[in-house]
Amino acid sequence: MPIRTVYQATIEHTQILDERGVLDPALSKPGTPGILTDEQVLHLYERMLEARAVDERAFVLQRSNRMYTYPQNKGQEAAALGSGFAMRRGTDWIVPCYRENAAMVMHGMPWHHIYLHWMGDERGNVVPPGVRVMPIAVPIGTQMLHATGIAWAAKLRREDAVVITYFGDGATSEGDFHEALNFAATFGVPAIFFCQNNQWAISVPRETQTASETIAQKGLGYGAACQQVDGNDLFAVHKAVYDARERARAGGGVTIIEAMTYRLGDHTTADDARRYRDQAEVEAWQARDPILRTRVYLESKGLWDAQRQRAGEERAKAFATEVVRAAEGIAPPKPEEMFDHLYAEMPPELRLQRDTKRTSSLGQDPSQAGLRSEPQRA
Amino acid sequence: MAQMTLVQAITSTLAHEMERDSRVVCLGEDVGLNGGVFRVTDGLQKRFGKDRVIDTPLSESGIMGASIGLAIAGMRPIPEIQFEGFLGPAYDQLVNHAARFRNRTRGTVTVPMTVRVPVGGGIHAPEFHSDSPEAIYTHNPGLKVVMPGTPTDAKGLLLSAIRDPDPVVFFEPKRVYRSFREEVPDEEYTIPIGKAKVVSEGTDVTVISWGASVFQCLAAMDELPEDVSAELIDLRTIHPMDSEAVVASVEKTGRAVVVQEAPRLCSVASEVAALIQERCFLRLHAPVQRVTGFDTIMPYAKLENDYLPDAKRVGEAIRQVLAY
Numbered sequence: 169m170p171i172r173t174v175y176q177a178t179i180e181h182t183q184i185l186d187e188r189g190v191l192d193p194a195l196s197k198p199g200t201p202g203i204l205t206d207e208q209v210l211h212l213y214e215r216m217l218e219a220r221a222v223d224e225r226a227f228v229l230q231r232s233n234r235m236y237t238y239p240q241n242k243g244q245e246a247a248a249l250g251s252g253f254a255m256r257r258g259t260d261w262i263v264p265c266y267r268e269n270a271a272m273v274m275h276g277m278p279w280h281h282i283y284l285h286w287m288g289d290e291r292g293n294v295v296p297p298g299v300r301v302m303p304i305a306v307p308i309g310t311q312m313l314h315a316t317g318i319a320w321a322a323k324l325r326r327e328d329a330v331v332i333t334y335f336g337d338g339a340t341s342e343g344d345f346h347e348a349l350n351f352a353a354t355f356g357v358p359a360i361f362f363c364q365n366n367q368w369a370i371s372v373p374r375e376t377q378t379a380s381e382t383i384a385q386k387g388l389g390y391g392a393a394c395q396q397v398d399g400n401d402l403f404a405v406h407k408a409v410y411d412a413r414e415r416a417r418a419g420g421g422v423t424i425i426e427a428m429t430y431r432l433g434d435h436t437t438a439d440d441a442r443r444y445r446d447q448a449e450v451e452a453w454q455a456r457d458p459i460l461r462t463r464v465y466l467e468s469k470g471l472w473d474a475q476r477q478r479a480g481e482e483r484a485k486a487f488a489t490e491v492v493r494a495a496e497g498i499a500p501p502k503p504e505e506m507f508d509h510l511y512a513e514m515p516p517e518l519r520l521q522r523d524t525k526r527t528s529s530l531g532q533d534p535s536q537a538g539l540r541s542e543p544q545r546a
Numbered sequence: 547m548a549q550m551t552l553v554q555a556i557t558s559t560l561a562h563e564m565e566r567d568s569r570v571v572c573l574g575e576d577v578g579l580n581g582g583v584f585r586v587t588d589g590l591q592k593r594f595g596k597d598r599v600i601d602t603p604l605s606e607s608g609i610m611g612a613s614i615g616l617a618i619a620g621m622r623p624i625p626e627i628q629f630e631g632f633l634g635p636a637y638d639q640l641v642n643h644a645a646r647f648r649n650r651t652r653g654t655v656t657v658p659m660t661v662r663v664p665v666g667g668g669i670h671a672p673e674f675h676s677d678s679p680e681a682i683y684t685h686n687p688g689l690k691v692v693m694p695g696t697p698t699d700a701k702g703l704l705l706s707a708i709r710d711p712d713p714v715v716f717f718e719p720k721r722v723y724r725s726f727r728e729e730v731p732d733e734e735y736t737i738p739i740g741k742a743k744v745v746s747e748g749t750d751v752t753v754i755s756w757g758a759s760v761f762q763c764l765a766a767m768d769e770l771p772e773d774v775s776a777e778l779i780d781l782r783t784i785h786p787m788d789s790e791a792v793v794a795s796v797e798k799t800g801r802a803v804v805v806q807e808a809p810r811l812c813s814v815a816s817e818v819a820a821l822i823q824e825r826c827f828l829r830l831h832a833p834v835q836r837v838t839g840f841d842t843i844m845p846y847a848k849l850e851n852d853y854l855p856d857a858k859r860v861g862e863a864i865r866q867v868l869a870y
Contacts, residue, residue, distance in 0.1 A: 261619075295654040302618075303651055310643055313608060317615015317623075324571070324597055324621065343635075347608030354603060509653045510688055512711040515740065515786030529824040 179384050181396040184403035189464030202410030216245040216459050219270035221484035230437040238286045243432030246458030250405030262301040263315035263333040277301040280494035309342030316348045319357035330416045332360040338369025353390040358416035361424040366431035371444040387424035399427030400458040549727040555697035559704045573600040574626030610636035617659040630665045631674030644713040645688030660707040661715045668721035670847040678808035683715050684785040691784040693717040693757045697730050702737030721758040742788035748777035752795040755805040756781040765857035793825045800831040801867040810838040832870030835863040
């Protein structure tokens, strides 16, 4: 046969909880692995309210000069929480960028550390003992290679750990995305590549980023399992990551999941999205707000109502206030700290800079400049 | 004691440490089955298996970034970048990630890895295979940079590098790889990172160099008049630099010549010269001389010997500072 098909593939999009808050009966059949229970949805809904409150408070803090640049997570709470909830705390690894705060927190990174990071304080990147959450990664796409390496170590050490790494649609244009997926799939490491396709990379829309019909299909070129889900659907996100994690643990290798979501806020507090996108588009996505959808679902099941909503919002606001208090209650860093953690053991020249706060040897220690009490030419 | 080349000393040291510490893995392009393009990892995959001596895709950022993840999660990776010219694609991962994790997490995420990189010219290699970029990785905080010039130093420094809790760039001067053999002690020993070596003692002038250039300095010193007593220092570690060894020597001699293959502008030689003027100003009898590559692109093979500092240029500089 002179011409034969050597490869064929399809990419599936999964939605379990639709925009009206109605569960697909077939996909959510009781006993289906990875389908959230009512109790779990209630738990996650409260976390969504907290995440939204903390996020909106950060915006207010920035506007009142109590925080530097901050990237809002608003609108992507289902993607962060549904995915994070499918991972095992303390065993699995979370390797984030910066728009999945709630997933980091769910796995042990304190909320106020995230505030501290954007307040310009490295102590926001301190990882508490036993926590397997990498710090926020600001440059685009670089963290995916670290995730690959961490997952590779788990495989080499025969640890039962799976790594999930987060990135946006824009990051898939970076070389590191391709190198990370290629390494991960080639060596069959237990990693999940979770793309939050929020349609915009600052001002560049998804169509300008790539001519590919989906982000998910980019995994085909590397031999990864590929799936697209409704990223504002808590059920679909959780189920996809649950399945990917099971696949990874069974030695089935790498999965790329494209979660279709939307950045309801600006790129960061330094950005003004009105310059480049239509209000009509934003409003259409506001109607698909994951918090709204989850709430409608809970109300339809009789698990939530207006009164509980008011109480929940109050709790979330009080929670955000506690996070602010924790972050602002920390004493300012000492200048010495910029020297203290560069190396495990401080080189002598660095110690001199630390102790004298000078970069010229003159004025530090006279003997260091060759100046003696009685200057003389050798 | 065994007679070894630089390559053999590195190979046997890698094997020693892989035997001792199961966390150590070697990875890179062609390092497994082929034993590396310079055969530095020859035989290691056969001995330790494909999970510990790993042929990777052709992907420098991938090698560096994945090694960072391996290190963070408890391994001791030794990535090889095939030639220093290919550090470019891995630069971001090395400088912006490996070098910064400890500091930016206040010591809670660390990257103990040793990046092996053949370096320098003089072997008539193609373009991008002959550069000396040590200043770039010295300028960027958070990395350690070593460049042993002898098999004995390579063994001791490589053991220190692999056991170091921070990322170390381990430059291997390819001109020295097989240029000579020497007795390398069989027993385990380490040479501390940050300690220079006085190759030969003298009282009239200090010559400071590292890597393959040390041998051009030795050749130049052989040609000096008998009454000239030159001291030669091999830095061995570029960063953190052994300032005290340099200062102590120049305080004694009052004259200094710094020799490197790299271009002069903003280079390690410039840093050594600045150190000497800051710390030995009143002891100096002559301005510090830098004998370096030119501030040009490293030429192709036909002109590389016109570019690299040779014994003649080093000798001229020594005579100039003595006559000043």
